[in-house]
Amino acid sequence: MLELLKKLTQANAPSGNEERLHQIITEEIKNYVDEITIDPLGNLIAHKKGAGPRVMFAAHMDEIGLIVTYITEKGFLKVSNLGGVSPTTALFQRVCFANGTKGVVALDDTDADFSKGLRLSDLYLDIGAASKEEAEQKVSIGDAAAFCGDFYANGNTVISKALDDRSGCAALIAAIQQFKNISNDLYFVFTVSEELGLRGAKTSAYSVKPDYAVAIDVTRTGDVPGKLNMAVSLGKGAAIKIKDSSFLAHPYIKKFMTDTCTEHGIAHQFEVLERGGTDSGAIHLSGGGVMSGCISIPTRYIHSPCEMLDLQDLDAAVKLTVKLIEKGFHM
Numbered sequence: 001m002l003e004l005l006k007k008l009t010q011a012n013a014p015s016g017n018e019e020r021l022h023q024i025i026t027e028e029i030k031n032y033v034d035e036i037t038i039d040p041l042g043n044l045i046a047h048k049k050g051a052g053p054r055v056m057f058a059a060h061m062d063e064i065g066l067i068v069t070y071i072t073e074k075g076f077l078k079v080s081n082l083g084g085v086s087p088t089t090a091l092f093q094r095v096c097f098a099n100g101t102k103g104v105v106a107l108d109d110t111d112a113d114f115s116k117g118l119r120l121s122d123l124y125l126d127i128g129a130a131s132k133e134e135a136e137q138k139v140s141i142g143d144a145a146a147f148c149g150d151f152y153a154n155g156n157t158v159i160s161k162a163l164d165d166r167s168g169c170a171a172l173i174a175a176i177q178q179f180k181n182i183s184n185d186l187y188f189v190f191t192v193s194e195e196l197g198l199r200g201a202k203t204s205a206y207s208v209k210p211d212y213a214v215a216i217d218v219t220r221t222g223d224v225p226g227k228l229n230m231a232v233s234l235g236k237g238a239a240i241k242i243k244d245s246s247f248l249a250h251p252y253i254k255k256f257m258t259d260t261c262t263e264h265g266i267a268h269q270f271e272v273l274e275r276g277g278t279d280s281g282a283i284h285l286s287g288g289g290v291m292s293g294c295i296s297i298p299t300r301y302i303h304s305p306c307e308m309l310d311l312q313d314l315d316a317a318v319k320l321t322v323k324l325i326e327k328g329f330h331m
Helices: 002-009 018-029 132-136 163-178 199-208 251-264 279-283 311-327
Strands: 035-038 044-048 054-060 065-071 077-082 094-097 102-107 123-126 144-147 152-154 157-160 185-191 212-219 238-244 268-272 291-300 307-310
Touching: 002 018, 002 157, 002 163, 018 035, 018 044, 018 163, 018 185, 044 199, 054 163, 054 199, 054 279, 054 311, 065 132, 163 185, 163 212, 163 291, 163 307, 163 311, 185 199, 199 279, 212 238, 212 279, 212 311, 238 251, 238 311, 251 268, 251 291, 251 311, 279 291, 291 311, 307 311
Parallel strands: 054 185, 054 212, 212 291, 238 268
Antiparallel strands: 035 044, 044 185, 065 077, 065 144, 077 123, 094 102, 094 144, 102 123, 152 157, 157 307, 238 291, 291 307
């Protein structure tokens, strides 16, 4: 799992540039499914044919990043966000473009007005270019960069960029490789542009037309110093989502997940996320409505280059996904 997680997280794939993960994921799952397709938006859809209701599992491939909007005469880059990028978190972090060009996010303090807080417009990206012409040899307007964040593992703890949601992708891949039998028609969807408003989930759910759906994504924790009162902690198992800003779990899915964890001794906890959403928010509203749930992987410091998770929680998410597949959804 560690090598897979490292390979996935260290791939450079901000929203809109997820094709870099197509080959990695395809190589991992091609021998375990019947068909793999890439839809027009870039979602990777793997189909394992079976009888019974149609079930969709989803994890998003994209990560937050920056996009170049302007190049100054002196070769500095002005940028906008791809997803939920905090200016405070971004400041003095390194980013990397697909061609290998790296830069540092720096502060334009000549006329910045901080009375309303730090804004992304107060920042610029320095790639070490001495002029606009030199910068244009390395990057172009519209190029996207992901944050740098080396993969580090110490015991059960992993720190890396893009654990949101490459850990969900890793859990789904591992589940595909491990399940022994099925009683549903299964679609495993690795979605695009979740960070830009659940876009890939909307289109893929429309084409798959699932009867049931489960998203796998990260969630925040309430086990660190601060004011966030949230009953989710690292090391206490997979989190069964009850609610977030975009979604309220269907009672059947919530109970099915809870009963499955209890039956098979899978460590679990319950999650109510007051701010934020996942692909399940788009999927459950598709068509005439889809009975949906979400398995969350507790993660500290989400949307930073130093996200942190516990491998025991990731393993619990894999086990729960496998058992859901093997038991099957039949209301």
